[in-house]
Amino acid sequence: MPRPARRLLLILAAAAAAFAPLSAAFAATLAIHPFDSDDTLLGFAVADELAAAFDAPGASELAADVGPSLLVLGPEVAGGAIPPLVADGGFVGLSRVVGGDVMFGPAGADLLRTGLGVDVAVTGRVLVMEDDYRLELQVAGEGGAISATLSAPHGRRDRLVAQAARVVARALAGGTPADAPSAVPTAVGNVPLEGAYATYLTAVVYAAGGLVTDAATVLTGVPAADLSPRAARLKDDLDAVVAGAPVAGAADADPGRLLRRAVLELGLPTFDDVATAAAFARVASATDLPLAYAWAAIMAVSAGDLDGAHEPLALAEAGGYPYAATLAASLASSTGDVEAYRAGLERVVAGEADSGSAALLGASVVAQMAEDTQAEKAALHALGRAAPFLTYTFERLSYIAFDEEDAAAAAGALAVAVQLDPESDLYWTNLGWSYYLLGFLERSEAASLHAVELDANQFIANYNVGLVRSVTGRLAEAVDAYDRAMRLDPSVDDEAIKDLESARSLYPDATSVYYSLGYLYDADGRRAEARTALRTFVRRAGAAGLYPEFVATATQRLVVLDAPPPPLELFGDVVVHLGVRGPEAAPFGPGDTLYPSFEVSTPGDELPATLHVKLALTVAEGSDLEATADSHVPAGAVGYVIDTVGLELPLDLAAGTYELVVTVEGMDGESVSARSSVEVTGSPVDLRRLLGRGVVMTALETSLPLYSAKDLATPDRLVDVLVGELRAGAAAAEQALPAIEGGRFAGLSGGALFSESSADDVRDYLAYLLASDLTDYRFTFVDGYAQWALDGAPEGPLTDP
Structure with a gap:
C-alpha cells in the first residue's frame, strides 16, 4: 500500500526547493468577497473593480505606501477559499453553517478575514435605489470592523468603487484616517455592463460559484484586445487550470496567481487531490501563507492521507492562523483522537477574540458534531464575545437551552437574536415561547403577535398566542388565535395539544385551559378526549359561575360528542379523472394517474375533522394497487368533495376493465365504500x-x-x-x-x-x-x-x- 503521508511531505519539500527564491512575506493581504445585489453583474462589477484598484499593476501607488507587496484575493475566489472542517465522511464549510446571506454583513467580513488569515476582508451589498447606487460596505481588519454606507449616481459606478477603495486603504494602513496611505487607489473606470465586459463578469460569477470549467468556456473566443489586464490574467489562469497546465515561467510563478489557480482547481468537476495538494504546497512555499498550508492539509485528508495533514496544519497554526487549530481538532475528532480534539478546542476557546470568529465558529461546529454540548457552549459563548453580530451564535445557544429545558438561557440568547435580526419571525416565535416557559405571559403574547405581524403564515406563533390567552382566561381571543392557526395548517399541531395538556398542571386554576384543550381535541377528531376535557370545563366553570357563554357552547357540543358518530355516506357517483380535477379521459392507459372525485356527506351535525381515504384497484389475482391519504374537513361541514387522492397505474398494466374501490373512514371506525369501473387500453402516453x-x-x-x-x-x-x-x-x-x-x-x-x-x-x-x-x-x-x-x-x- 502506498504511503501518502510521505508523498505529501515530499511534495512540500520539492515545492520549497523549486520556489524558495519567490518566498516573501507580504506587507498585507486583502480578500474581497462578492457583493450581494439584485443585479448580480452590478454587485460583482463593484467587488471586482475594487479588487482591481488594489492589485492591477500601475493602477495605484498603494503598494508603495503599504509595503513591498500586497496579495489580493478577488471575488472570483475569496468566497470559496475558507478551508472546510473535516467531518466524519466528508467536509463542512463555514458559510453553509451560518447561511450564505451572513457573508454579506459585518459578521461575514470577520469570518472571511479570520477564516482566510488575511489582514483585511471586504464584503457588502450593492442596492439599486431610485436615484442612486448604494453600497453597504463591510470591512474587517486587525483594528476591528468598519461599516460604511456609500452612494453614487446611476451610471457612476466608478465613484462607488473609489469611495470604497479609500475605506479599504485606511483599514490596510491601520484603521485610522491619519494612517491612511498618501496615494489612494484609483478606480478602474466605468465600463458599461455589456459586451465583453459583461462576459468577463459572467465568468467571475461562475468562478465564484465553483463552476470553473463554465467560467473558462464563457471567456473562450473573447478577443484579447477586449479584455482588461485583470480579465486577461483571469482568462489565462482559468485556461491553465482547466487544461491542467504545469506551472512554468516567471509569470506563472507569481505568488498571487499561484494561489488563485490553486483555489480555482477546487472548482473543477473532477480534480486530483494529490495534485491540488501540490498546488497549495507551491503557494505555501512561494508565500508562506498559512492558508496555503491549511489547504494542503485538507487536500491530503481528501486524498486519504490523514497523517500527511498534521505537519501543514501545525505550520499554519505556527504562522499565526488560529483557524488551523480548529481544522486540526476537526481532523482529530473525525479519527477518534479525543485527546487531540479536546486540546485543540481548548486552545481555540482559550484564545477568545484572538482566535478569531472563524476558529471559534468552527470549534462550536466540531463540538456539535462530536455531541460535546459543554464544549460547544463554551465555543459559542466565546464566539458571541468575539463576533457579537453573528446571529447563528445566539440561535444555536437558544436551541441548546431549549433542549436542556433552560428557558432563561433560551430567552437571553433569543433577546439578542431579535436585536440582530428583527425581521426574523422564527426568532420572535421562539422568544415568545421562552417567555411563556418563564411565566412572562404578557411578553410572550407580545413577542408571538410580533412574529405574526412579520409573517401572517406563522401558525406556530398563533398557537402560542392561543396558549397564553387560554391560561389567562381570555377564551374568545384564544379560540380566535387557534382558528387562525388551523386555517393556516388544517392539521392540528400535536405540540399545541401537548402544551395545553401541560398547562393543566402549570396553571391548575385556569379552568379555561380545559375548554381550549377540548376544542383542539375535537378539531383533531379525538372525540373521547374532547368529551373528557369539555365535561371537566363545564363542571368547573359552571360551579364557579365562569364563562357562561362557553359553558353553553361546550354543553351543546357534548350532546353531539356523546351521541354515536353519525354515519358516512357517499353522495352521487365516483367520477374518475386524469389528474387533479382533470378531464374524464376514459379509457385510461398504463402510467396514467387516476384521481376519483366523490362527495362524502353525513346526516349528522357534521363530518369528522379528518377522513382517511383509501383507493384500491385489483390488478392481478390477489394483488391490489393501493393509495391512502388523510383529508382534513372544514369545521361544521356536512358534505365535502374529495378529489386530491391519486393512484398511478403501472406501466405494464394489461388492457381490460378494472374495479376501483374507494373507502372513506372516520375517526371512530365509521366507514363507507363505493366502486367504479376503470377501462384501461393501449400503452403509456407521455x-x-x-x-x-x-x-x-x-x-x-x-x-x-x-x-x-x-x-x-x-x-x-x-x-x-x-x-x-x-x-x-x-x-x-x-x-x-x-x-x-x-x-x-x-x-x-x-x-x-x-x-x-x-x-x-x-x-x-x-x-x-x-x-x-x-x-x-x-x-x-x-x-x-x-x-x-x-x-x-x-x-x-x-x-x-
Missing part, C-alpha cells in the same frame, strides 16, 4: 402521464403551458411542440449556457444543443422526467432540458428538473 401527475412545462417567452388536456386528441404533437420551443430558444441558449462537457451532447454550445436536439432526444428527456416521482411541478421546459443536457443527459431518475 402527455397523459404529465397531465396526470400535474407536471406542467411552460414556454420561455410567455410562461404559458406548452400543453393541456385539449391536446389529448393528438398526444404525439407534444414532442413537435417541445422541439419547436428548443429551436425558438437557440439564440438565448447560445448566450446563456456554457459548453456541454459530457454525455451525448458533449462539445455542443447552448445554441447548438437547442438547434440540433432531435425528437428522439426530447423523448429521452421526457422518459427521464417521468422516471422520477415528480408531481405537481411547474417549470420552464428549456431550463429543465438544458440542465439535463449539462448533467450529461442521464437516464434518470431526477429529484428536481
